[in-house]
Amino acid sequence: MITGIHVSSSQMVIHNEDDKKHTLPDLKKNQMISAKVLKLLPRGNAQLLINGQKVVAKTALLMKPGEQVQLKVLSQKDDIILKLIGPVQKMTTRQISSLVGFFSNNESIPDTTGIKIKNVKELLYDMALKSDEPDKTFLPKLIEKSGMLWEKKVAQLLLGNDLSPGIKDKLDMLLKQDIKGNILKELSGANPGKFEALKTAAAFSETLENFQVLNHHSSDSGRFLLPFPIFNESAFSFGQLLIDTGDKTKKDNKDADKLIQLSFLLDMSRLGPLRADFSILKKKMTGRFLLKDEDTCKYVESMIPELKTRLAGIDYQAHQITCINAEKNDIHHSSLIETLIKDRDDQVLNIVI
Incomplete structure (x- = not known):
């Protein structure tokens, strides 16, 4: 029975x-x-x-x-x-391990020279964090062009235009302005002989999708993790940006003037791993740099007065900014990803690479 x-x-x-x-x-x-x-x-x-x-x-x-x-x-x-x-699609251990592995190599990852799609490299360069001068459009470009919103942009286009004559041109424009869209277009039109050369691009697209799933699961907590390209001489590497806008379910986080927390994590060519945690309320901010050793801390500490002067130049008031000799786990490439996972009350994962 x-x-x-x-x-x-x-x-x-x-x-x-x-x-x-x-x-x-x-x-x-x-x-x-x-x-x-x-x-x-x-x-x-x-x-x-x-x-x-x-x-x-x-x-x-x-x-x-x-x-x-x-x-x-x-x-x-x-x-x-x-x-x-x-x-809703579940975030699997394999997907999370894949994201940790994406940042686990000190060399440029992925090997963007293996992405045989010209416009992808141009988009990466356009989004890349560069050290020569401030870029006020860095975050908007990162959100719009990194593939994180690809499905949403396509849905809005299709729902808003129905079957209007100009929809193909608008879709082509979206494809040119989005990394994931570019890769998917190339993969869908590739013949079997060319697909082998697009393996790196396909793997990169899968990584972007895993980031989308991770951010979807943490969206109610108001936190989002974005990989951002860094251009250094002739190669790309990737850093991490964690944006915390506050728990959406709490009433005090619905106001216009709320605390925003940002964390950067990247591997500097000479300074080694660096993490920066900043809290911003309106245009007042506090923060800290976490670094691998005491000598590196002293060097970065000597640059803080200049940083405060630069922030004042764009109307930001920097209060306390400190340097800390970090614990290894705090500047490990998995630390920001684990922050999103550990605070989810429905699962705990042990990640081994």
Whole structure:
């Protein structure tokens, strides 16, 4: 005898109560969204977290607290009707290990000379962190061109233009301005004989996708990890940028003036591994540099007055900035990735490379 089978509708409803009209999330028909199941409530209700907002949905589905699900908006008039599409893609140990391995080599990784796509190299150079002068467009270019938003940009284009005559030209323009889009286009049109030469590009595209999945899972905590290229003479290497905008589920993190925390982690050619942690509120900031030894700390410390002067020149007020002889784990290439994983309460991973 087969037992334990639960049959239910794949739909759930968020009721529009008259006294709570403004508490409903702003959703559009046919929109695909992800939600986290916070807890199960009596009478077939469940509390969900959608776009940083807590809502109560009526459902017959068997769901688990902590589970993340993919939903489609069927209707958003009087009530919001959602359809369960499936569980959100999980971040596997293999994917996380792959990201750690991406930064584990002191040489340029990946070997961008092996990416046989001209425009990819041009985009990498355009996004790369350079030491000659400040670049105010560094972060916007990194977000827009690194492939992190590729699927979202394509979805917006398709939903906004339907089948208009100019959509092909607009899609071609998007492809030229996005690393992941460039690689996917080249891979889709490659003949079998050329595909071997595109192995590095395919691996790089997979790495970008793993970063997308990692950031998706940590988005409710307001933290995002971005790899950024560094151009040094004739080669590229990659550093890490962790942006922490605060937990979306906490009311005090919804205000315009909130604390932003940034962490850089990169391997300097002469100074060795360097990590910088800064906290910024409006245009006031404090920070610290974590370095491999005392001599390197003293050298960087001697440069701090100049750094403060430069920050003052762009209207930033730097308070305390210190240098610390770091523990090895604090400046290891996996430290920022582990920060995102350890704070997730649904899993703990041991990463071995």
